[in-house]
Amino acid sequence: MSIFNKAPLRNDDDDARRPRAGTPEGATSEAPTTVAAASRKGSSVAKRKNLGVGSFVLLALGAFVFLFPFYYMFIGSLQTNPDTSVGGAFPSPANITGENYSNINNSIDLLKGLVNSGVFTGGVIFFTVVFGLLVGYALAQMQFRGKGFVFGMMLLVQMIPFQLLLIPLYVMIVRDYGLADTYLGMILPFAINSTAVFVFRQYFMQLPSTLFEAARIDGASELRILWQIAIPLVRPAIVTAVLLTFIGPWNEFLWPFLVTKDQAIQPLAVSLANYISNIAATASNPFGAILAGACVLAAPAVALFIFFQRQFISTNIGSSVKG
């Protein structure tokens, strides 16, 4: 949900800053921003690196604070008896077991939860990529009546706070349409991520319009131009958009929690939350089981972002702040 609410204001700032950052990159228009911007950043850092010792200590301290809970999550998930003393933060061979994983798996079906999370997230990504590419391309490289309206709508929509939509969406989707306990009901409110649409538009914008005019003159249909010319040129945009979109539904708790009561269809975040608030108290090693579930839930997202970390740097996520 966070991305959902955050996006809007970024765009606000965008207008003011656009011309400056945009110009040098557009000139080399065959390579999207990422590369050019990254190298620019590299050079500016090199000039100032001699100031680094204090900063380095600060950063190391910060990294410890950020990473320790994840380390502790993993250690805790392997402990036979929860050891909360300072020594418990170090692995001790006598106290290691995989039992917590099988315990949590007996209470909530981890695999099923992962599959449900995957379907929910995959559905949102699918709709976002398919329809987002279409509208992003139209906004960037096509002239049609109502274009300004669609663009304005895309910016405005990102400012709608989700908490205001909570009750009416619940009434509509769960009560009126009877979509409780369905994947569609979970996916619907997030179906097309407007931030991703914005990212697509920005990338398509960088492509020279002459390219498309030429293709049109040669008689290529718009769909073919999009599929064969535009999309191959903006592959990094797709990765960025998929990553941005992924965080939302994979981590989303409130909405699927409201929509699903049937455990067979709950995403892992929801079934784990139910375990934490209802069942954990009755387990023999509640924290071990919770932490084991948490590791399973966290692992795919963390792995994905470490693997694609290049695509998730300031230039991309802040693309609209920076221009």
Add this chain to the structure above:
Amino acid sequence: MSLRSAGGPATGDTAGRTVDQRQAPRKRKNFLGRQPLGLLFSAPYVIFVLGVLAYPLGYAVYISFHQFFFTAPGVQVDRPFVGLDNYISVLSDPEVQRSFANIGIFLVINVPLTVGLSLVLANALNRVTRLRTFFRVSYYVPYVTASVAVVGVWLFLFQQNGLVNAILGPLAPNPSWLTNSWLAMPTVALYVTWKQLGFFILLYLAALQNIPDELYESASVDGGNKWVQFWNITVPGVRSASVLVTLLATITGANLFTEPYLLTGGGGPDGASTSPVFLMYQKGILQGNPDVAAALGVVLVIGVLLIALIQKRLVGGKED
């Protein structure tokens, strides 16, 4: 690859418009524009926005002014207009007042901490070259991880005989963090700060790239030390990002649900960490009063807008 492409992502918009104007006389006869297919390409998105976002927005306001019940699909019931009744019952509810006070406490702790820490860390990150990627990744790992997962560890760390209290020894608060009515909300605020910081560091990192190096160079020639440079170049240089970070942190705070629900077991102890969104869930969906919950939502959004306007004034300074 002509002049038109030189605009890049940003100015491309204006470039597109010039093309449009130049060719307008020739193509005017086409009422729907030169590529009317664009309408078709936009249609799914437009339908999505109108149906799933814009319509419910109006519906929320409608619900808040009527007496509203949940019904089975297709059942028609009378839903009389009740004016401001729902708003009155929301505003006079001590639970609601408590939740807004809680959000106030949350924001007072979370927003300055977020702005300060993310700026300092982004600035430090911008200066080092070693392990840069490692640091950057380690900062946004909490941000990309599900709150439900991380809440598990925080419960473990901050429980009565958890690691944090073990380290603090005799200084450990009693009752412990999350069950202490004075400390529950600050702990939640601290948790959210930690969780979201990576995202804001990325925003600041982007903003820092826009400060020209020459400013730092001339400052050091003039003998300005690092402090002076930080306060006189960096802080003003990222002001618009600061406005953004402040606003986003506030909006995130107003949306608080998962944390009071899981971390403090439903807004405990004794309502000390309830949030408005948690009450919306409780009143609207558990207790079946969607009308009151919708009114609470409207009040919350108006409140956030007011705070956001004030913040923009304060943080934005003379720039606006």
